[in-house]
Amino acid sequence: QEQQIKGTVRITASVFVSHHILPPIIAHIMRQEPDIAIELAPNDASENLLFREADIAIRMYRPTQLDVVAKHLGDLPLGVFGSVDYLNRMGRPETIDDMLNGHDLIGYDADEQILRGMRQMGLDARRDWFRIRCDNNVVYWELLRAGCGLGFSQIYVAMDDPQVEQVLPDLPIPPLPVWLVTHQAMRQTPRIRRVWDMLAEGLAPFVS
Template sequence: MDRNVDALDWTLLQSFSAVVEAGSLSGAARKLGQSQPTIGRHVKQLELVLGVDLFTRAPRGLVPTVAGLEIADMTRDMQSAATRLRRIADGKAGDLNGTVRITASVVTSHFILPRIIADMRQVMPEIQIDLVPSDTTENLIFREADIAVRMYRPTQLDVISKHICDQPMAVYAAKSYLDRIGRPETLEDAARLDFVGFDKSDVIIRVLNDFGLTATRDFFAVRCDQQAVHWELIRAGCGLGGAQTIIGDADPTMERILEGQLQLQALPIWLTAPQALRTNPRIRAVWDYLSEALVQQIDA
């Protein structure tokens, strides 16, 4: 047994973590503000202490081994704790200058947040914004972000959250597509047209079933899981598809379908942040701004 477990120097882990993320010793050295030989030594020593090879040395950089990848999962946890620690400390120090990281679904990041962030920057120029578009699972949301904009109520315990608004949804199609195919006047008409679906999720199928239309996975003409691309497929005239009205109505090339007959359920918008960051004034400021801006965005 080689000394105490606690005696494992965290500096080695920090360097290791940076190498995994950067993909090279040099890159990691730049990230950490240190020199390449130092990082190289750290990695070498960590491999020595743990008795495991962590990387295979390749000419273009270091590629993690299987063991290296598993260990990287742990250092990622440490990394996210460390960055959050920094945020907490910043909050205590009362420093308003700095960065706030916002994560949101890809679609929201694409179509909704840019304008809001642009305005926010004018009001609070001392706060920089990092936007992280991501459709990752719930418990990984805060690995890289301070505030999350999500379409569901969070179930985690250590977060504060607020229901902002409900975004209305509607079914859209490209005008060019409708010109070619004809405009459906009844649900049955629509059922004969093409639909753009999701690859994995069966949300759309369930919605259609609710309206009395039998739909299976084969029902869809085109499928794509990336929601932003999903919308582009609809825009390009691949068929019908659902979208937030705030996105659909803003696009002059698009047209609502069966407005009265096919009412989709509104999408709830939740703002979420880790409990520990509630005292950070900078994050608080962005939170408050987003709360208002997202509502106005809908009303407009």
């Protein structure tokens, strides 16, 4: 007898992905599976799957935790963006030197992800390069949209916003890997397997 797909599935993902990408995917899951309830836990820290703090995690790094099943869905391309108002006022950089020497940059505060990415590009980036710093990605995006300076964002999200514009599109920014992760013991639970498959399908258009 086929097992009924019902119950609650708890998903954790970064605040930015939870805010900008997951809502329509979750709406689709709810339409397709009316007996599944979803708990979404936006968190930029790592929820522990071993202790059932989440059933499924969407990670932007390869998981190292034991006893988990992980699938690399692809990579999220990143770009440099500024608000149209800011770029009209300050000009559009044509080179990376223009960006570094003639513009205000928005960076992270304690999180070193942007610094690591810039160093992978061969730049000796330092925290004081960024005139404004914020670790909350949703607030970071609103600072960029408000015209505080140039910042980094996921291309597929930013390109949908008419208030911002990409600059230096050929800049070789390291992409963010996207991993779907669940506890090994939960992978074959029907509701977990179903939500896992639908998350993978829904995230596919955003990754390369």
